[in-house]
Amino acid sequence: xxxxxxxxxxxxxxxxxxxxxxxxxxxxxxxxxxxxxxxxxxxxxxxxxxxxxxxxxxxxxxxxxxxxxxxxxxxxxxxxxxxxxxxxxxxxxxxxxxxxxxxxxxxxxxxxxxxxxxxxxxxxxxxxxxxxxxxxxxxxxxxxxxxxxxxxxxxxxxxxxxxxxxxxxxxxxxxxxxxxxxxxxxxxxxxxxxxxxxxxxxxxxxxxxxxxxxxxxxxxxxxxxxxxxxxxxxxxxxxxxxxxxxxxxxxxxxxxxxxxxxxxxxxxxxxxxxxxxxxxxxxxxxxxxxxxxxxxxxxxxxxxxxxxxxxxxxxxxxxxxxxxxxxxxxxxxxxxxxxxxxxxxxxxxxxxxxxxxxxxxxxxxxxxxxxxxxxxxxxxxxxxxxxxxxxxxxxxxxxxxxxxxxxx
Amino acid sequence: xxxxxxxxxxxxxxxxxxxxxxxxxxxxxxxxxxxxxxxxxxxxxxxxxxxxxxxxxxxxxxxxxxxxxxxxxxxxxxxxxxxxxxxxxxxxxxxxxxxxxxxxxxxxxxxxxxxxxxxxxxxxxxxxxxxxxxxxxxxxxxxxxxxxxxxxxxxxxxxxxxxxxxxxxxx
Numbered sequence: 001x002x003x004x005x006x007x008x009x010x011x012x013x014x015x016x017x018x019x020x021x022x023x024x025x026x027x028x029x030x031x032x033x034x035x036x037x038x039x040x041x042x043x044x045x046x047x048x049x050x051x052x053x054x055x056x057x058x059x060x061x062x063x064x065x066x067x068x069x070x071x072x073x074x075x076x077x078x079x080x081x082x083x084x085x086x087x088x089x090x091x092x093x094x095x096x097x098x099x100x101x102x103x104x105x106x107x108x109x110x111x112x113x114x115x116x117x118x119x120x121x122x123x124x125x126x127x128x129x130x131x132x133x134x135x136x137x138x139x140x141x142x143x144x145x146x147x148x149x150x151x152x153x154x155x156x157x158x159x160x161x162x163x164x165x166x167x168x169x170x171x172x173x174x175x176x177x178x179x180x181x182x183x184x185x186x187x188x189x190x191x192x193x194x195x196x197x198x199x200x201x202x203x204x205x206x207x208x209x210x211x212x213x214x215x216x217x218x219x220x221x222x223x224x225x226x227x228x229x230x231x232x233x234x235x236x237x238x239x240x241x242x243x244x245x246x247x248x249x250x251x252x253x254x255x256x257x258x259x260x261x262x263x264x265x266x267x268x269x270x271x272x273x274x275x276x277x278x279x280x281x282x283x284x285x286x287x288x289x290x291x292x293x294x295x296x297x298x299x300x301x302x303x304x305x306x307x308x309x310x311x312x313x314x315x316x317x318x319x320x321x322x323x324x325x326x327x328x329x330x331x332x333x334x335x336x337x338x339x340x341x342x343x344x345x346x347x348x349x350x351x352x353x354x355x356x357x358x359x360x361x362x363x364x365x366x367x368x369x370x371x372x373x374x375x376x377x378x379x380x381x382x383x384x385x386x387x388x389x390x391x392x393x394x395x396x397x398x399x400x401x402x403x404x405x406x407x408x
Numbered sequence: 409x410x411x412x413x414x415x416x417x418x419x420x421x422x423x424x425x426x427x428x429x430x431x432x433x434x435x436x437x438x439x440x441x442x443x444x445x446x447x448x449x450x451x452x453x454x455x456x457x458x459x460x461x462x463x464x465x466x467x468x469x470x471x472x473x474x475x476x477x478x479x480x481x482x483x484x485x486x487x488x489x490x491x492x493x494x495x496x497x498x499x500x501x502x503x504x505x506x507x508x509x510x511x512x513x514x515x516x517x518x519x520x521x522x523x524x525x526x527x528x529x530x531x532x533x534x535x536x537x538x539x540x541x542x543x544x545x546x547x548x549x550x551x552x553x554x555x556x557x558x559x560x561x562x563x564x565x566x567x568x569x570x571x572x573x574x575x576x577x578x579x
Contacts, residue, residue: 063437096437110437115450122451126440145451160453169453175460177555179519193523196458198508198576199550200523210454221527221551224520237524239549242531244524265524281521288521311518325518332517354518399519406450 019052020135023077027097028062028084035120037085037095037127044128044142044164047379048364049386051135056080063098063110072102079103079135083110083127085120092116095123099131108134121167141359145403146366147171147181147190148377151396158192160207163359163402165377165390171207182234183403184227184251190401191215191225191234202236204251216249216256226269226278227251228295235259235269235278246280259297271295272315279303279313279322290324304337306344312355315339316362321382323356323365334367336382347384357402366390366400465577467507468498473575474558475533476568479514482528484536492533495575496540503543506579509533511551512558514567519553526551529573548578 022045024038038056045051054077061067061082072080083097098110111130113123122143129140144163149156156178161168172178176195183190190207193200200221205212216222220239227234231251238247238256244265247256260266264284271278272295279292282300287308291300304310309327316323322337331351337344352370359365364379371378375397377390390400467473471494475484484492499505511530513522530549538544557570 098437111440112437113439114441118449119451162451167451169451170455171453172456172458174458176458177552179523179553179555194458195552195555197461198510199548200552205456207453210456212456219548221523223523237520239527239531239551244527265521265528267524268518268520309517311521327517330516 018050020050021052021054021076021078022131022135023054023056023072023075023080025056025059025061025080025082027082027095028060030085033085033087033093033120034117035124037083037120037124038081040121040124041081041128041131044125045131047164047388048132049381063096067100069100069102069105077102079108079131081127081131088114093120093123095120095127097127099134121162125162138363139361139405141361141364141405143406144360145187146390147183147401147403148368148397149178149181149399151398158190171205171210179399180224181399181401182225182227183401185229185231185404187404187406191227193223193225213253215251215253218256224267224269226271228271229273229275235271237267237269246278259293260300268312270313270315273317273319279315281311281313290322314356314358314365316358317360318362321358321362323358325353325356334365334380336365345384347380347382355399357400359402360405366402368398368400465505465579467575467577468494471495471498475573477529477571477573479567479571482525482532484532492536493540496537496542499537499542499546503546504579505577506546507548508576508578509547509549510574510576511549512556512570512572512574513554514570515554515557515562516567517554519555523551523553526553529571533573533575
């Protein structure tokens with residue numbers, strides 16, 4: 001067990017094989033800032049499973065300092081981050097930082113951001129992204145957002161939160177269920193299923209403005225929206241012709257085009273990142289399994305072969321991995337398949353896993369599950385070794401969808 | 409009946425100048441304000457609130473309106489035939505009336521897949537009604553999947569009460 005940072009409710013469990021030791025000196029001025037920048041950055045990095053915080057107490061440094069790196073070598077840090085946060089006359093904040101490679105004695109550069117108070121956490125996540133990319137060579141996902149749904153009493157809410165689960169803001173509150181939120185590839189819009197008119201109907205919703213419009217409200221049920229990566233259309237499940245079948249609808253609305261022709265259930269479409277392929281769930285073989293077909297329709301090929309209940313596919317952005325839920329005995333468990341080999345691993349110890357969704361860097365999966373009888377959102381590495389519980393609302397929490405990289 | 413609370417976002421293009429009096433060594437700290445929410449509230453979300461929708465119209469008096477299904481079954485059992493007959497007679501006699509058939513499942517399994525299974529239940533009831541001559545225009549078959557259990561909890565007794573299709577008169 002890695003010690004939790006209580007103030008952020010980051011609960012990381014599992015064994016990381018190699019964790020880079022990093023020292024994050026409290027940012028100059030952060031004691032009077034609404035957000036403790038260095039704590040947020042450290043929690044982000046530790047949640048990835050690839051970093052371990054090193055004691056940075058008793059040191060006063062900022063991005064303009066020339067730190068004595070031999071001291072940090074003694075403290076066993078491989079890298080060091082220091083910075084400052086300053087309130088400007090107009091109420092905004094100036095956040096700056098610098099990263100050093102302690103082992104090589106190198107300055108790895110830094111950045112500054114001038115942000116309103118509401119974006120101090122975003123600036124902190126940007127710092128974590130910078131550090132993560134410099135030290136691992138992979139893009140960080142800390143400044144991305146996650147959408148999810150909560151149920152409290154008879155109230156359903158759709159939330160948009162930072163990738164650590166904090167800073168949750170309600171995009172929609174409704175007396176009827178909301179399911180299947182799905183981010184557009186530009187990270188500005190959510191498609192989802194709302195039952196507010198006492199039937200499932202698909203909306204597209206701009207989260208910054210609150211503007212929403214009906215995308216699919218045909219006779220029968222309308223569900224399971226999935227954005228095509230180019231943002232021009234969505235795949236949905238409609239029952240308007242009888243049964244549950246896949247259709248493609250222009251994002252601007254309009255006439256759906258049918259993609260599957262079966263007398264079975266075809267649902268839960270997701271696009272591959274290159275937009276060429278749709279993965280979906282069908283019971284055409286007698287039990288729900290995951291299939292794939294060309295994004296324009298055509299004859300499907302089966303992808304999952306073990307087990308009799310495989311649902312909720314999610315494909316990684318690099319196209320290498322398929323995450324899905326498989327029923328094993330009476331338990332529903334998150335599985336990951338390496339698409340090139342078909343090798344499958346179950347990567348959780350829980351038994352009510354739902355709705356996996358890949359982080360845009362393909363390194364983490366967020367999913368809903370139950371821990372000690374309580375609903376929770378978790379992130380996991382693809383090997384299942386590092387898991388973290390996301391901070392979030394009390395009560396029933398479900399249906400996470402991990403948003404794309406934010407515009408650079 | 410949608411009440412929109414739109415927090416107007418003054419999108420001020422902020423000139424993100426580092427008013428830099430700070431002496432930085434070696435590599436300069438790069439100003440990335442434009443990307444990290446240099447605009448006002450890049451991470452701000454505008455909340456929307458939905459009000460409850462209207463209620464339900466009266467159907468035939470003395471006729472039950474819930475059809476229960478066996479586990480993993482999507483066929484209407486013979487014991488519900490008189491219920492189906494009652495609604496079919498009423499709908500044929502009142503062609504201006506409309507129903508929504510709401511299919512439901514128990515809590516086990518995925519939300520979207522259960523939505524599709526609930527749809528099979530509502531469509532089974534629709535077929536039973538149209539077989540008796542009810543006009544398809546009077547019927548909409550929809551599904552709530554596992555989202556609206558009649559009874560909360562777990563176990564076969566609870567699940568059996570949740571595997572159902574409810575007939576609701578909308579007009």
